Every structure is written in C-alpha cells, then in structure tokens.
Amino acid sequence: MAIKDLPLEEHYIPGSAACPGCPASMALRMVFKAIGKKMIMVVPACCTSVIESLHPYTSFDIPLLNIAFEAAAAASSGVAAALETMGRDDITVVAWAGDGGTYDIGLQALSGAFERGTNFIYICYNNQIYSNTGIQRSGATPYAAWTTTTVGGKTEFRKEMGEIVQAHHIPYVAQTSIGYPEDVYRKVKKAKEIKGPKYIEILAPCPPGWRFDMSKTAEMGKLAVETGAWALYEVENDKITFNGKSKLILEGKMKRKPVEDWLKLQGRFRHLFVPERDEKRLKEIEDHIDMLWRRYRSWVGIEK
Amino acid sequence: MKVMIDTGNYIAAKAAIMAKPNVVAAYPITPQTTLVEGIAKYKETGEFKGEYICVESEHSAMSACIGASATGVRVFTGTSSHGLLLMHEMLHWAALSRLPIVMCNINRVVGPGWNIWADENDSIAQRDTGWIQFYVSSNQEIFDTVIQAFKIAEHEKISLPIMINYNAFILSHTSMPVYIPEQEEIDEFIPKRKPTWKLDVDNPITFGNIILPDAYIEVRRDMQRAQDYARNYIKKVAEEWREKFGRYHGDLIDRYRCDDAEYIILTMGAIGAESRIAVDNLREDGLKIGLARVRVFRPFPKEDIVELSKKADFIVIDRNISVGMGGALSAEVKSALYGNSDTKVYSYIAGLGGKDVTFKDIEKMIRKVVDGKVKTLEWYSLEE
Structure with missing residues (x-):
C-alpha cells in the first residue's frame, strides 16, 4: 500500500503537545488510521502522556485510559475482560507504551498479559531512551549511546525485546519502523484482525533524544533498517517473515550499509567520531549487528 | 434465605x-x-x-x-x-x-x-x-x-x-x-x-x-x-x-452497652467481637464498660466518636502501630476529640504479629485502666 492510499480518517486531532518531528505522533496517526474509531487505548507514563495534551483537553479522538508506568498490559487485560463480558468484540484494545514501560518497568505485566492470552495489541514505540523524563538510558538504548545517565556512552548492548516476546508464542509479533509508515499501518491492520495477544514494536527515532534535526525523523527510521541496526519482521504463529529492506539484507540481495552511516548523523554517538574515531567501539557495534543477523538467518534456516 | x-x-x-x-x-x-x-x-x-x-x-x-x-x-x-x-x-x-x-x-x-x-x-x-x-x-x-x-x-x-x-x-x-x-x-x-x-x-x-x-x-x-x-x-x-x-452490625460504629458506660473500649476487627464478651464479664463484676467497635475507619466517624466521649473515658486497643507515634485508631480518636472533648484516652497496642487477644486479655487491659495503673500508651503482653 502506498502512503497516498492510506485512509483519510484522522483520530489524532489538533492540540497535541508533541515536539516537532515526533516519531510517536507519526506512529499514532498510522495506528488510528489502521484501527479506526472503535478502539480503547491504554497509555502508561511515557511521552504520549504529554503528546495527548493537557486536561481538560485532548488531541486524541478515541477513549483513552492513562495508567501507571508499569501497568499498561495489566490494565489492558482488565479492559479486554470487561469488553468480553459485554460482548463487545468490535472494540480493539491497544496498549501504547514506550520502551521504558515495555523493556523495563512494564516487562512483568507485559509477560503476564501475553501468557494469559489477553486479547489486545501491545504497541511499543521504541525511541531507545526514557525520553519523557529527559533522555536517560533504558534497556533499549544501544551500546555506546550517550544519555544523561550514560554520559560516556552506554556500556551494555540493548536487549532483544522481539525475542523475549517471541518466547511467549503469541499469535502475532512484529517489528517495524516509523521510517516506513505503510509498514506500520499494514502490521497494525493485520494485528487488529487476529484474536489473542499481539505485539508490535515501532522504532521511533527521537530528534531531541538522539540529537538530530527534527526534519530527519523518517530518514533516521529508514537508515536504521538499511544499516541493519533495526530489522523489520513479523512472526505469525511462530512463523517468521522479514519485510522490506530487512528481507533483502537477510537474503543477501542487498548489502547492509555500514552502521556508521546511521551513527554519525546522531549527536548521541558523536563521541565515537570526535575528537577522534573510536575504532574499538565502532567495531564492537558492527560485530554486534553481524551477530544479530547471523541469528536472524538461523531463524529462517539460512546458513552463514 | x-x-x-x-x-x-x-x-x-x-x-x-x-x-x-x-x-x-x-x-x-x-x-x-x-x-x-x-x-x-x-x-x-x-x-x-x-x-x-x-x-x-x-x-x-x-x-x-x-x-x-x-x-x-x-x-x-x-x-x-x-x-x-x-x-x-x-x-x-x-x-x-x-x-x-x-x-x-x-x-x-x-x-x-x-x-x-x-x-x-x-x-x-x-x-x-x-x-x-x-x-x-x-x-x-x-x-x-x-x-x-x-x-x-x-x-x-x-x-x-x-x-x-x-x-x-x-x-x-x-x-x-x-x-x-x-x-x-x-x-x-x-x-x-x-x-x-x-x-x-x-x-x-x-x-x-x-x-x-x-x-x-x-x-x-x-x-x-x-x-x-x-x-x-x-x-x-x-x-x-x-x-x-433483619441484620445490623452497626453503622460507622458498632455500639454495645455504651449508654451508661464510664469507660468505652474502641477497637476494630476481631478484637471487637472478643471485646463484647469482655464487656459482659466486666459488667457482671459491676464495672460500667461499653464497646464502640469502629466498623468504618475511612471516612472516620468523627462526630460519633465525639458523641460517645460525652459520658465516658476511652480505652483504645490497636492491632497496629504507626511506629514513632502509636496506634493508628488511638491517634485518629484523639484527633477527632481535639477541641471537642476532654475525655481521657488510654491506648493499648495488642495482638501484633498475630498474637492472640482473647476476652480474658481484654478484661485484664480494662481492669488495669480502671485500677489507675495505665498512663498513656501500653504494650499489652510486653509489660508483664
């Protein structure tokens, strides 16, 4: 589907308090277009607590429950159970959380909701930091990235949330990137039609958090995929398919770009290049990405 | 039914x-x-x-x-x-x-x-x-x-x-x-x-x-x-x-033999049930004791507590402790009374950690107050 074919329907209405170039706003528009009016959204503490606008106003034209940081998945279980008793299978429950609320503080509740089969879509918009609190490291922050709590660069690699979720064997798991809004739309739309727990993670490059110009959000989302720093895939009933350029990279039909192409555009990695190149850490990052792609290939049965 | x-x-x-x-x-x-x-x-x-x-x-x-x-x-x-x-x-x-x-x-x-x-x-x-x-x-x-x-x-x-x-x-x-x-x-x-x-x-x-x-x-x-x-x-x-x-457990407070009481026990939960027996036994010995089992702690029954204080002194038994202050019910009762009554409030901490509090224990606590041997806060079962 081309962007021009997306529905004109909008439930992201004027009044948003998002930063200019905000990837979460872009992703929310796609989610609202894909699901439509009949949805209930549950939002834990994250940037969207601000993006949605301040009381008594709202910038979302759908019912929304704000909930505590670690509680999105559990509260969604409650909403879904209540809808079940009312026979409202026409309403989609969406938990919409950042990487902090997903990878870290909300991981237990998320795992619980998946294990007990809650009928909902859990969407993590991953900007790889605690951004609402002002750019602190999260479990999703990549190795060597500057944050206010990793001033010399993070010393650990990020965890693979997609793999953690896959271990729950839920009907649908997908990774996408706001660089490809049509991919976001398609995956959300597909998840909507599946009963049971669904997980979608959207890479969400954050201009103030990653230190790049607000006009470059989509480009940063694309480069992450082209360099292999992020992969587009979907897993339906344990069967994995890579999508878009990730599929080409996986099958060797496209060589992934050097990760430097993505890193050097972001101020958070500036210390890897200035005052001099940090060859050691740059190599560690490349090696880590190579390791991940070897793993991806093994998932689909491609040797090497 | x-x-x-x-x-x-x-x-x-x-x-x-x-x-x-x-x-x-x-x-x-x-x-x-x-x-x-x-x-x-x-x-x-x-x-x-x-x-x-x-x-x-x-x-x-x-x-x-x-x-x-x-x-x-x-x-x-x-x-x-x-x-x-x-x-x-x-x-x-x-x-x-x-x-x-x-x-x-x-x-x-x-x-x-x-x-x-x-x-x-x-x-x-x-x-x-x-x-x-x-x-x-x-x-x-x-x-x-x-x-x-x-x-x-x-x-x-x-x-x-x-x-x-x-x-x-x-x-x-x-x-x-x-x-x-x-x-x-x-x-x-x-x-x-x-x-x-x-x-x-x-x-x-x-x-x-x-x-x-x-x-x-x-x-x-x-x-x-x-x-x-x-x-x-x-x-x-x-x-x-x-x-x-046809059943009633009190409203905010479950009152028992309070009308002519000189001392009223204030407590919550199971100690409240046990206190009824203690009240009956002590009354047989001529002591005018009543019981106000606080059934609702929030909203706190301020007015009811003040009303009860008009004729009797209070003996509060708390199965809890706000460490650094005292029993929570006792503190709330005193707060309700402030400026409204000069009723004396005797406070016991009892039954913490699940220690059994029987009617006999409650009788002992009450007798000690009546005998004038209790100052302000007592830890029942620790003092012996």
Missing part, C-alpha cells in the same frame, strides 16, 4: 459472586488464597459468569481492576498484607480515578520476618489512598458488608473504591453460620452499576492526562466531599439492610 456454614474467605467469595461482578482480577496470597480459590470454583461451576483474570502480581490485579472498572462494569478483588502493599500505587490510582472497586483485604502481618497471622498494619498503611475502609468482625458481617459495599462504592455521589478488612485466620479460615439472602433480593439491593464516567467509543474521553495544580486541588476536594457524603450514606445503607434482612 438459607444458612451457609463456611470460612470468612468462602463467605466473601459467595458474597462477591452474588453481587455479579463482570470482572475479578486477583493474585493468591496467604491467607487470602481460599477466597480466590472460591471465586475460581464458582467460575468453574458456572455460578460466576464474569471474567476471572489470573494475573501475575497484585500490582497487576489492581491495574486490571482499574481497566475493567473504567469500562463501567462491576469489579471485585481480594488480597492481603504484602499483596496490598504491592498494590499501593494502584490503590491511589483507583481512588483518584473515582472507580468503585470492592476489595476484601485479609489483615495479615507485614514482614520481615515472614508471618501470616492477624495484624492490621497492612491496611492502616493504605489509610491515605482515598479508599473507604471497613473493618469487620464476623463472617456474617463479611457477607453483608461486601454486598453493602457495592451499593456504597457505586453511588454516584461517592464513586470510590472500598476495602473490607478482616483478620487473618480468626475470620478468614474460621467457619461460622451465615444467612444468605436469595439472589433476587441481592439483585434488587444492588442493581446494575451506573458509571459516572467510562471508556466509551461513542463518547471518547482521555482520562487521567496531565492536570495542573488548580484542577488537581479540586479533584482532592471532591474526594473529600465524597467521603463526607459516604459517612451518612453508609448509615443509610446499614439501616436499609436491617429493614430488608
């Missing part, structure tokens, strides 16, 4: 399912386990037709209750001790969201060390969450209060969650005969919930977003008004229950 002989937890489960909640979300913890097992059994037999969510923690239990209640349906849960403490954040969330969730909390010791017996420190620590708090003293009162609680919590001018507290094992695992009304009578007493707000695709609202100080103060003021309103409404519901079913 029929009689069911069972433990406090199974009675609570029976009451809960007869209230026909749409959703129960709970996590097992001793000594609440048989309550959730009871609900699970009713789900299995089809007597409970709602959804039972087996969550992975108490924090998630309360979060799921909030999610469900926010859709406008009836919700029930139960917990105890560390489970209640883990819920703490979400207890605030539920009350500030003005969601009428009904929860049984089985009062149990807080660790370390691990101890599963009766002690009220778990729920006393939730005093400021905005929840209405009942402390009950018999299985019949558990049943009746669970049903009453839905009516109170779901009243449009109250719309607050309610915690019904009862002592570990002394009630939770002790069988007593309980009168059970017919289902139709309960349906009539608590009709379907009419929510004051809900998540509704036809009328979308964003609930709980960023709120500035001026509006937030209003939210708190409105909660206070709701609790003030509940103070009278709880009395009204207790009266209505008495008229319909």
